[in-house]
Amino acid sequence: QVQLVESGGGLVQAGGSLRLSCAASGLTFSRYFMGWFRQAPGEKRDFVAAISQSGGKIVYADSVKGRFTISRDNAKNTVYLQMNSLKPEDTAIYYCASRGQWVENPMTQSEYDYWGQGTQVTVSS
DSSP: OOEEEEEOOEEEETTOOEEEEEEEESSOGGGOEEEEEEEOTTSOEEEEEEEOTTSOOEEEOTTTTTTEEEEEETTTTEEEEEEOSOOGGGOEEEEEEEESSOOSOTTOGGGOSEEOOOEEEEEEO
């Protein structure tokens, strides 16, 4: 079955960087649109970034533009989220998600079929 496993989270000081990875199995990764979402304590889950199957379409939430970079390596079945200039408000559980076809509205959670378990990112001030 499809599995998405996130890693790379942790505790970092404000201004620091982290690189999250999401390793996929049980699917033909190159056919899947991939997204990152996050959920802070007591908040709803929000869109962070998404990347199309070939990497030709990339979308970011306004709150992370210029600081975060999404990328993928189809040979390694992995999508990445490079997070720079981290802020305390970036503290959340980060989830990756996938869908095996084109996604018209990447910011919409219901567009995605599969979700990982999440990885915790904590940014201290």
